[in-house]
Amino acid sequence: MARYTGPVCRICRRHGTKLFLKGTKCLTEKCPIQRRNFPPGQHGQGRTKMSDYGLQLREKQKVKRMYGLLEKQFRRTFAQASQAKGAPGVKLLELLERRIDNVVFRLGFATSRSQARQLVRHRHVGVGEHRVTVPSFSVRPGMAVRIVGSEKFLAALKETRELTKDRPLPGWLDRHPEEPLGTVTGTPKRDDVQFPIQESLIVELYSK
Numbered sequence: 001m002a003r004y005t006g007p008v009c010r011i012c013r014r015h016g017t018k019l020f021l022k023g024t025k026c027l028t029e030k031c032p033i034q035r036r037n038f039p040p041g042q043h044g045q046g047r048t049k050m051s052d053y054g055l056q057l058r059e060k061q062k063v064k065r066m067y068g069l070l071e072k073q074f075r076r077t078f079a080q081a082s083q084a085k086g087a088p089g090v091k092l093l094e095l096l097e098r099r100i101d102n103v104v105f106r107l108g109f110a111t112s113r114s115q116a117r118q119l120v121r122h123r124h125v126g127v128g129e130h131r132v133t134v135p136s137f138s139v140r141p142g143m144a145v146r147i148v149g150s151e152k153f154l155a156a157l158k159e160t161r162e163l164t165k166d167r168p169l170p171g172w173l174d175r176h177p178e179e180p181l182g183t184v185t186g187t188p189k190r191d192d193v194q195f196p197i198q199e200s201l202i203v204e205l206y207s208k
Contacts, residue, residue: 107182110160
């Protein structure tokens, strides 16, 4: 499966905000965006005036990279959101939030979405009685998400949960206080996406 393998800290600097692509490093003083809060490259500190199309494209790229999707995957997700009832931008964020790799990340079982995607690919994530190996698997209310593995692996997971214990849990998810188990109690709402996203710009971009 194709995926981005380049430097991720440059992505955060390009968009001028933390996308939390590097796990716990994003919460420390070593985060590059705190040390060099300007776009990368030779002309990163120069003044640039961006067009409306540039703003729309930048917003789409930001959301796409934050959730770890490639262009074809993101376009397919937007097409699915456009066919659903409701505002396309809000539906797009709902579909992205319901991805199993994002759910594992939001439950605090991984420090980043890329690490959560790796857990899914390596058969460490179970939904109900079955293991899921597709990161784009979409969860539904009532589903139970569990991390499975050896005792050594689960012991290491406790360290991860300790690092992510202060991360706010969205209202549509519930987490067991001791076991690596979470429950989907509802569907994501727009307010649950606690990140500065202007989904209207993405809708405008794809409406051209």
